[in-house]
Amino acid sequence: MSIRETVNNPHSRWMDGTGPESDIVISSRVRVARNLAHLPFPHLLSREKAEEVIHAVQTAIENRVFREKVGKMELTRMNELTPVERQILVEKHLISPDLLEDFERKAVVLRDDEVLSVMVNEEDHLRLQCLLPGLQLNRAWELVSRLDDGLEATLDYAFDEKLGYLTACPTNVGTGLRASVMLHLPGLVMVNQIKGVLGTITKLGLTVRGLYGEGTEAKGNLFQVSNQVTLGQAEEDIIANLISVTRQLLGQERAAREALYRERREQLEDRVGRAYGLLKHARVMTSEEAMSLFSDLRLGIDMGIIKNIPAPLIIELMVLTRPAFLVKVTGKDLSPVERDIYRAQLIRKKLSAAQQS
Amino acid sequence: MECERCHQRPATVHLTEIINNEKRTMRLCEQCARELQAQAMGFFPQINLHNFLAGLLHNEFGFPTTGPTVAPAGARCEACGLTEAQFARQGLLGCGECYRYFGPRLEPVFRRIHGNTCHTGKVPERTGGKVRVINRIERLKAQLREAISREEFERAAELRDAIRELEKQLQEG
Ligand SMILES: [Zn+2]
Ligand SMILES: [Zn+2]
Numbered sequence: 213m214s215i216r217e218t219v220n221n222p223h224s225r226w227m228d229g230t231g232p233e234s235d236i237v238i239s240s241r242v243r244v245a246r247n248l249a250h251l252p253f254p255h256l257l258s259r260e261k262a263e264e265v266i267h268a269v270q271t272a273i274e275n276r277v278f279r280e281k282v283g284k285m286e287l288t289r290m291n292e293l294t295p296v297e298r299q300i301l302v303e304k305h306l307i308s309p310d311l312l313e314d315f316e317r318k319a320v321v322l323r324d325d326e327v328l329s330v331m332v333n334e335e336d337h338l339r340l341q342c343l344l345p346g347l348q349l350n351r352a353w354e355l356v357s358r359l360d361d362g363l364e365a366t367l368d369y370a371f372d373e374k375l376g377y378l379t380a381c382p383t384n385v386g387t388g389l390r391a392s393v394m395l396h397l398p399g400l401v402m403v404n405q406i407k408g409v410l411g412t413i414t415k416l417g418l419t420v421r422g423l424y425g426e427g428t429e430a431k432g433n434l435f436q437v438s439n440q441v442t443l444g445q446a447e448e449d450i451i452a453n454l455i456s457v458t459r460q461l462l463g464q465e466r467a468a469r470e471a472l473y474r475e476r477r478e479q480l481e482d483r484v485g486r487a488y489g490l491l492k493h494a495r496v497m498t499s500e501e502a503m504s505l506f507s508d509l510r511l512g513i514d515m516g517i518i519k520n521i522p523a524p525l526i527i528e529l530m531v532l533t534r535p536a537f538l539v540k541v542t543g544k545d546l547s548p549v550e551r552d553i554y555r556a557q558l559i560r561k562k563l564s565a566a567q568q569s
Numbered sequence: 570m571e572c573e574r575c576h577q578r579p580a581t582v583h584l585t586e587i588i589n590n591e592k593r594t595m596r597l598c599e600q601c602a603r604e605l606q607a608q609a610m611g612f613f614p615q616i617n618l619h620n621f622l623a624g625l626l627h628n629e630f631g632f633p634t635t636g637p638t639v640a641p642a643g644a645r646c647e648a649c650g651l652t653e654a655q656f657a658r659q660g661l662l663g664c665g666e667c668y669r670y671f672g673p674r675l676e677p678v679f680r681r682i683h684g685n686t687c688h689t690g691k692v693p694e695r696t697g698g699k700v701r702v703i704n705r706i707e708r709l710k711a712q713l714r715e716a717i718s719r720e721e722f723e724r725a726a727e728l729r730d731a732i733r734e735l736e737k738q739l740q741e742g
Contacts, residue, residue, distance in 0.1 A: 376691075
């Protein structure tokens, strides 16, 4: 798949819904930061030196050893893409929003299946990423590590015997590793236990992120849990810790869902049904409203209240109804109001198509 | 209260993050919140990591983290030219050599962020050379102790040979 196909296709492997525990774990991501020795970090890099980094990476991925180890990857300079295409890579989580700033000196490397990507000249010279559906952190680390070895076959990394991999920000030094899981936790939110649970997690050296509205509910009930420490722990230990915490969260979320089904079944079914009704019939829908309705509908699907809508469709809709994809789908610039109208239209279309099939 | 991101519109939405049991809240206007939210699903904005770090640096280095900085009293990296003051302001180092120039002053920062100052993880395959061998020896030694405690002497002998072989490699450089 070329980068054109990547930006034209709203689907990514991580949205498959096929991974283990995918009723709650949306995706697993492992990212490592690497820098080239003898060059300033990107924020101090001249235009020519930035080009040098891109060139070195291009050479590294064309290397025979790399191809055998990792497969074919394609480098694209960010300035070869249109603004919408760049934004789509963000919405598909293949690159970070930071790669859009000062993009003239930045590049992205993608493997055909979109499972592996490398950001070039973001905060660090290289940020290697693997994104997989469900709980697959070990597999993700394995793939990132192989990609890392493949690149290191020809690139000299900035590495220190005592401190490990050197990074622009001291919060990443050592392993340079950030492992994270994206969790859908509507059950814990509904039974009002989310705060306590997440508070406990952060005592274990992990970070939780959620986007809150004016109230206390996270939009879409999505939470990202990731490691905070990168120095002094081996990669395997960091990942094992995150997996074990995630498993505990899964247990608690499932218990919450069961309790809801047992004790507040009518309310639960009502909430799911209302979400489904609104998504099927609304004519104007903000992305914020959509996210929270998607969460309710997804819960209904996972709990068997809603049949005949495949769960992965909800994740796909979450990506598809974001601004850049809407622009892509409609082929024109949209005002916020127009976006809300097209969003509602698209959701209606997708849901009725899924029902009929 | 004004939005902490654009400093233009009034803040109506709160973005909350919990790091190491410390809760941080960012007050945002509707539009900034929406922009951040659009990016949020896979890459939650790392809004506070640098702020958090800048706070630490402020304490460790004694530099103000905002506003005009005092003349650089501290060291300067000879490789990239970054001064301590610049570092304390941005929270970013300039190059790999910076770690050597600012080393002793960074240690408390590492301790605060990571609770640790020594890498024990992966080592580059090709350029990691010596460290890689040393780590391998350490791992084998641990296995050797375990084998002995379980009275698996055949296995222990194998491990001891492997360790000797690696130590020889190390000496020959
Ligand atoms: Zn704002
Ligand atoms: Zn430097």
